[in-house]
Amino acid sequence: MIDPAKRKLSYLRLSITEFCNFSCNYCLPDGFVGKRSRSELSVAEIGNLVSGFAQLGIKKVRLTGGEPTVRADLPQIIELCKAAHGINKVALTTNGYKLAKHLEDWRAAGLDQINLSIDTFNEEEFAAITGMNLLPQIMADLETALNMGAFSIKLNATLNDSTWRTVLCDALEIVKTKPVTFRFIELMQTTHNTDLFFAEHARSEALKDQLVQAGWQSTTRGETDGPAIEYTHADFAGRIGIIAPYAPGFCETCNRLRVSSEGKLHLCLFDSANFDLRPLLQPGKASELHARIKSLIQVKPAEHHLKAGDSGLMHNLSLIGG
Ligand code: SAM
Ligand code: SF4
Numbered sequence: 001m002i003d004p005a006k007r008k009l010s011y012l013r014l015s016i017t018e019f020c021n022f023s024c025n026y027c028l029p030d031g032f033v034g035k036r037s038r039s040e041l042s043v044a045e046i047g048n049l050v051s052g053f054a055q056l057g058i059k060k061v062r063l064t065g066g067e068p069t070v071r072a073d074l075p076q077i078i079e080l081c082k083a084a085h086g087i088n089k090v091a092l093t094t095n096g097y098k099l100a101k102h103l104e105d106w107r108a109a110g111l112d113q114i115n116l117s118i119d120t121f122n123e124e125e126f127a128a129i130t131g132m133n134l135l136p137q138i139m140a141d142l143e144t145a146l147n148m149g150a151f152s153i154k155l156n157a158t159l160n161d162s163t164w165r166t167v168l169c170d171a172l173e174i175v176k177t178k179p180v181t182f183r184f185i186e187l188m189q190t191t192h193n194t195d196l197f198f199a200e201h202a203r204s205e206a207l208k209d210q211l212v213q214a215g216w217q218s219t220t221r222g223e224t225d226g227p228a229i230e231y232t233h234a235d236f237a238g239r240i241g242i243i244a245p246y247a248p249g250f251c252e253t254c255n256r257l258r259v260s261s262e263g264k265l266h267l268c269l270f271d272s273a274n275f276d277l278r279p280l281l282q283p284g285k286a287s288e289l290h291a292r293i294k295s296l297i298q299v300k301p302a303e304h305h306l307k308a309g310d311s312g313l314m315h316n317l318s319l320i321g322g
Pocket of ligand 1: 115117157190
């Protein structure tokens with residue numbers, strides 16, 4: 001699948017629920033409001049969706065949310081994504097709630113990669129950001145996951161102006177010996193985090209300069225890699241990554257399509273429209289689904305308008321998973 005900006009689309013990010021049990025201050029500052037939807041895509045619909053995208057050239061699927069681990073059928077979903085012909089990587093983004101409890105099931109289902117959100121290594125700060133005093137448990141579970149040796153593991157933190165230098169020092173201690181990638185994500189403005197955004201948004205140039213001065217070298221992104229530029233250093237087992245959606249040229253390398261937990265295709269995270277695929281996820285609709293996806297990618301926006309403060313439909317990133 002090639003869009004009009006000549007970008008090859010090979011990476012599907014699928015939200016399987018909007019619901020979340022955390023209340024991160026930059027995402028859901030008031031926690032999840034209302035009741036969890038009863039209309040999340042079923043396992044069968046997800047199967048048809050993923051096979052359809054795989055036949056059109058998607059090679060990697062990331063399961064996200066909300067918090068994807070609240071779905072009891074997550075192992076089945078992983079398994080069927082993995083079984084879709086052409087999918088060679090299945091990844092999961094999670095806040096790490098009860099992580100250790102799930103690991104064996106995920107390994108058995110064939111999960112390749114876990115992205116775990118850890119915004120700080122300070123226990124009080126973690127509780128203040130997420131509304132959950134769980135850092136020690138999550139760090140212990142991360143150790144268990146690493147010891148299993150079954151998953152590629154990345155840690156995600158938002159890049160906050162007042163804290164990133166301390167977080168970087170702590171992250172370097174970890175990547176010194178552990179084969180994980182610690183990635184900073186520039187804070188993105190949404191309608192639910194405006195005050196925090198203006199107080200804490202930092203551009204990643206200073207971080208990049210600090211890494212380069214310390215001898216870190218950028219690596220080349222692979223075809224299905226996400227938007228991070230990852231840096232390596234001979235003295236460190238792991239990597240440091242930077243996701244900089246406000247940097248010039250960020251959208252030029254976009255290889256992603258997103259689908260919401262109720263089957264709406266978002267051509268860009270910050271688009272102001274989405275497109276309902278659900279009627280085409282029913283039995284016997286495969287060729288109509290193909291045709292619809294192929295025609296919709298012709299209107300994939302060339303870029304987002306975040307710099308103008310326009311986050312489109314994204315009131316918060318739990319709606320579609322970042
Ligand atoms: N609940 C899961 C988690 O937190 O990992 C998956 C969904 S969450 C929306 C996916 C990622 O988006 C997390 O790493 C989170 O830190 C990031 N995120 C959420 N809101 C953000 C924002 N406004 N700016 C930058 N990153 C954000
Ligand atoms: Fe939930 Fe993830 Fe948003 Fe935090 S970042 S509130 S864990 S969806």
